[in-house]
Amino acid sequence: MGARSGKQSNRAISKKEEGGKASVFDPIAERNEKAYLNGLRGEQYALALFEQIERIDKLVDAKIGDELVEIKTCQEWQSNGRGRCRGRFVLDKEQHRYLTRKGGYYLFIVLMENGSINYRLVKASVIRFKRKLGWIRIFTPDRAGGDSCQLREVLGNGGEGRSG
Secondary structure (H helix, E strand, O other): OHHHOOOOOOOOOEEEEEOOEEEEEOHHHHHHHHHHHHHHHHHHHHHHHOOOEEEOOOOOOEEEOOEEEEEEEEEOEEEOOOOEEEOEEEOOHHHHHHHHHHOOEEEEEEEOOOOOEEEEEEEHHHOOOOOEEEHHHHOOHHHHOOOOOOOHHHHOOOOEEEEO
């Protein structure tokens, strides 16, 4: 059985106590729930950060002025089953094509461990599509492929910042 004998696989479904009853722990469902809640927090931060943001429920989340904006949120650190790694944004190919065609933007929000956030507004056309994108690639300008300060006249703050 090798070195892993006696240890449960990180991907295995295990039992966990819940209200006195044994229940099946589903790591995928837990990850999806965490991503959903992070997304909601990111959208709430976006509404607080930008007075002129308008929520729309279509293929993208919002508009700032006339510009389409998709809000993406991740945690600073996450567990990958073997330890900690930097959080990642998950992009959707159809959404990315749409934003690129329409000249839209991504508002990337990182939920920092200390409770603050980092955010950056980036033109979708400068992002090379990748399903999962580590946040450090977005917050290092030469890695993102472009400048995030393209909505300066709409936002008044250059499209990036910190909030604590």
